[in-house]
Amino acid sequence: MTVLQSPRLRVVIIGGGFSGASLAWQLAEMRAQAVITVVEPRSELGRGLAYSTNEPTHRINVPAHRMSLDPERREDFLEWLTEAEEQGRLDHDRQSVTEHGERFPRREVFGRYVSERLAPHLETGTIRHIRARVGDVERALDGSLVLMLSDESRIRADIVVLATGHPAPAVPKPVAGLTGAAQLIADPYDPVRLAEVDKDARILVLGAALTSADVIATLDRLGHQGRITCISRHGLRSRGHGQITRDSQVDFVNPPIRRASELLRAVRHAVVDDQAQGQSWHATFYRLRQQGPQIWAGLDAANRARLLRHLRTLWDVHRYRLAPQVEVVLNRLVADGRLEYVAGHVLATERDGEAVRVSWRERGGETRRTESFDKIIVTTGPAQGRCIDWNPALGALARLGLVTPDPLGLGLATTETCRAIDASGAASQRVLIAGPLARGHIGELVGAPECAIQVSAIAAEIVKQAILAPILGPAAVAHGPVATPS
Template identity: 80%
Template sequence: MIIARPPSRARFWSPEAEPMTLQQTSRLRVVIIGGGFSGASLAWQLAELQVHANVTVVEPRSQLGRGLAYSSAEAVHRINVPAHRMTMDPERREDFLEWLLEAEADGSLPPDPESVTALGERFPRREVFGRYVGERLAPHLATGRIRHVRARVSDIERTPDGSLVLMLSDESRIRADILVLATGHPAPAVPRPVAGLTGSPRLIADPYDPVRLAELDRDARILVMGAALTSADVVATLDRLGHRGRITCISRHGLRSRGHGQITKDSQVDFTDPPIHSASELLRRVRHAVVDDQAQGQSWHATFFRLRAQGPQIWATLDAENRARLLRHLRTLWDVHRYRLAPQVEAVLNRLIAEERLEYVAGHLLSAEKQEDALDIVWRPRGSLRERRERFDAVIVTTGPAQGRCIDWNPALGALARLGLITPDPLGLGLATTQTCHAVDAGGAASQRILIAGPLARGHIGELVGAPECAIQVSSIAREIARQALLAPILRPAAVAHGPAANPY
């Protein structure tokens, strides 16, 4: 099912507006590495804007928009933001909800009564959102306005004119006048205390491996490393599979992600006036704001919704030292309140806790030893000097993405780093990025050819993980590319000298 959308936003160029010239038939070559939500959303926005460019997305998956989150076929994996706030189009916040309601009405999407909460909000399965992204992209893929190349980038070279040539895993090559990095974050590394279990069937390093999870004995005693959203996904999946054994989730603070609350009106707190300049000041202002909102009959959810909306402005006023201090001391508290559980998943966790089959502990895992029929785990509770030894049947790693190793993990990023064209973010959150989302090279200068989309730019923006924030960020990147496409015939005549008979890619 492909639902017709309203007329697109204003175009940057229309073939009816003026006679076609050689410069107009020559297009800038834009290549996006990564076809998850950020990369797919950027390609879609460029197509909707009719930017004068050939847009290619290099993504090994068969469908664009189906990154790690939205490729899951697990029925209990649901979006953790209400459907009316999810969209590819920042100008139409309820685009996904409108698509969802129409799809259910015409029968192209099976009904899912469990997705609707008591408050009437919808939290559909994550694969449904992936389908929405795919259907929005489909017309542009069919016309060739967006080209999807199913491959991985194995290496990158820089040409004398400054453009980049990408060597792909299928042995083909693509030239890019503008390169956008939208690869997301790498999978979590196996933590050192359990590294000795690598290769053992008792260690599950990929928490989204459905086969490995299904193979676990239903009565197995399971240790989950991590307590955030991925951990909740694992627990909910095990529960659906009929798991009966005890599950222990260990993390530094022992805090799990919070659920959603009802927000009847927006918080009126302003975290930008006066500007906040330190992590301690931010904490103090948030605490006072929660008290003020509670006095108005609101829960802390309203405060954090406001905090999330003003996050980029808050982050921009903090210097490097206070950004680092905030990450060091407040990141866990922010994450468990900001990245909330879908109500359906929260209900599972609450039930298992009440049944004493699930517990969250704060501490540090020290070692794991393989025994004949189990694992001996040694850990130290937070704030204690005494070690504890417990026996488990399996360990599942859900410690979150290894943001600091994105360059080492990805051959394309590694190649660009060797060329001196990108550098890591000093906070270890991804790649160094300018105000306009251009990459920062080894000399500290802004690259005019490489842009950073999605979570890799988090160090500059501060809050850039959820789909709504990523859609807003890639919208600004789309406008920047449109600007460069308009100026290309003047600033880069060699880059657009190829005519329609030449290979546009």
């Protein structure tokens, strides 16, 4: 096949979920003098795993007025939503409105918003969408990268942006022997497998965060009446939303916090201060979310690791909150005695006829419990530490020495300017990291608002390089000065 040639900077974004779509859109809106190509196998950009679902119980877990492609216009999605409903392009979803007037639409609706915002740029060819996967990568003589695609075509890139999102959950070792068995559902977003679950089935859900909540809400909608047990290391489920009447004024970055223990004390004091002002802990955590990158930057490697080891679960259950509609379902099932949250560690599984006997040890003791379940559903979250093995494109770049794993196991090693750190420890001159794969350096980088802010910085850097490309040539620009890894 003919390799794409262009005098302009050739930017190829691998992954067309929210991060990749947001970057492409921002580059187009900034009129970047670049050839913008997104390689994404799905039919629409901006969907990804989160927003491609058509399950009605799957809702955004951030209020609509804080979701946007454009970090400079935080309410863009809400404005689009209101307009679409007024024009009759979208049915009004009364269940999306909370008692406080906030909107939590279905996730597919947010995916449609992103798709519609991108549509004009796709129609004009400013953004090109190739429905394929990257199977391999080679380095050309001029230093550019040649991407081999699953449709047997090749494209050349002066800059590659990795926006592949989260790896799939890994099946825990104690249940790995059930792989392929009817009793194990390894993909929690497989609608066919969930629809096949018997209405009275005894279910064990591995994990207790947002993915488990999605699964439970889906099963409830399908009419499931059996008992559900959620087991996780701490037995904590995601919290719900509270009303924030004004933003917290607590400052977590001045003076800088240097130790994980200092951060914990600061958060506790901040919650008390905010409560004294009539606010709940939700305001405190929203402030933490805003200042997350600066807080993370102030911690050294040892304290980042300590924070993850001791406080990550507490952070996750307070930070990644349930949509109110889903919280209602969980509360009802707990009150009815049909849903139980257990803190413990699965030890072993064995088949027991059509069921599975599961043994686990309760947290903080030696008590061992054994129960039989009809289905085990894995919702343990993305296996971020195995992203290179999971994705052929990342694996190929790793073999070329252009990317390396983040030492904390959160994705890929990344510089302050979102460039990949290569095998020599230097900033890669060709590869940028967008979205959750850069979490190890930025800290808080999972939600759409944070991803939009991060990719705006990447877009600005690419635009600068694109301006110089016609003068110096794309290859020379790509070899220009870069920040050293922090």
